[in-house]
Amino acid sequence: MNFSLLMSIYYKEKVKYFNRAMESIWDEQTVKPDEIVLVQDGKLTDELYYAIDEWKNKLVGILKIIPLKENLGLGDALNIGMEHCSYELIARMDTDDISLPNRFEKQLNVFKNGNIDICSSWISEFNGDENENLGYRRLPEMHEEIIKYAKIRSPINHPAVMYKKSFVLKAGGYKRMIYFEDYYLWVRMILNKSRFYNLQEVLVKMRAGQGQIERRSGLNYAKNEFILLNEFRKNGFFNSSFEYLRNIIKIPIRFLPKMVIRIIYYFIRKL
Template sequence: MSVYIKEKPEYLDRALKSILIDQTLKPAEVVIVEDGPISEELKKIIEKYKKDFTEIIKSIKIKENKGLGDALNIGLKKSSYDIVARMDTDDIALPNRFEKQFNFFIKNDFDVVGTNIIEFENNENNIIGYKNVPETHNEIVKYSKKRNPINHPSVMFKKESVLKSGNYEKMLGFEDYYLWVRMIMKGYKFYNIQEPLLKFRTGKEMIKRRGSLKYFKNEKNFFKNLSKIGYLNYFEYLKTIIMRFFFRIFPDNMRLIFYNKILRTKK
């Protein structure tokens, strides 16, 4: 987990409760990376859980805010175990998440295992949709040519496979997507459990933030990199960029409708 100053203490509290208390399979270690100085309120939440889970929580402090990619890169290197789960500080893991993913790892030969997710706004019981992702490795590879095939906050992976692929790298807004592509190119195997095992906090503000030319600039840079490393041919790159450009300049209400009707499902 990576936490920075702008995050809400009550969200962090709920996220930590969902992984430290509510899980049917408890984690052996929780690595929390403080990405730059954080508020006293956030510190109090972390200290509260460290008091009760002294042997489990490993807290790492970075002096300056470096961003998600660098924070996760550092956190993964400090992780003690071979299988690592990702978690965002404002999401909620369902109680059986770790057990189902871990058991899947034990019984199958995969390097990255994600899940579908439930999306909610404000109240965790206010479900606004489900984000489903392709199941099999071949489907995931095909899907990755145009969209991120893994719900990042839901993922569990083999530490060694990620490190051998170069770990998280700076790619503003697309650190995880860039990692999956590099892992696919190295021959690592992916799978998505076709069941929602995480509640993802979303809302209109997040969708609005994805409607700016600034966001498109980062997007274009990312897909240009995929073309440079040979993952996309020029036609695939151009097609993706054109489609995404028009999507980013849609009015907010049109983009919201598109998200709800096309990119998300009701179950």
């Protein structure tokens, strides 16, 4: 089965992280992408341009560069990138994460053998050393369990996802929902009857750290989380007031000291 790999990069990315990500999705994979679509989300640094040119020379006919004049943000950049993907199956990858060598092979087998429209996996998190695991984000396996899980938190690990392009477009693609573009998309795909599956093993190592905690705390994050939850209630994803309130009561956690949030987050990942 042919598939595209879709990524977006912006000026804050580190060259060594980008190169490591590219090695993991090309040099080390048992099954390689038929094309790699890389969206340059605004102007980049000279170092990043140089690294991208090196990979473009190595992957002639494989690496497709989509330059954007201005930084639009991840959701809009991915929508534009999807327009340039040649195949129905699209794998996602962040330019600072690491895919395990059999990631694509295992996900393609899911699509070959089942009536599935979107497939992800567990992820492990690391900070400096990719071999030092900080914790896991485990997700339920089967479609019905995934829908229940989505009532509480995002049911798909975005950096490890592979999906059918037509089903993402049917749900409206990525829409502006600050911090939650992926979660918002998964729920709209659920409402549009897409079939979900999560492989019960780690296929991607995700780079975590202090910045992740910073993004998930404070007034701005809480405000946008509130907007998301109200959208879920409006579009009928929450079937009762209980489902809505169960999520609303989590919002005050965003105002706790960052050290406390870090401890909570670490405990959840270790469970």
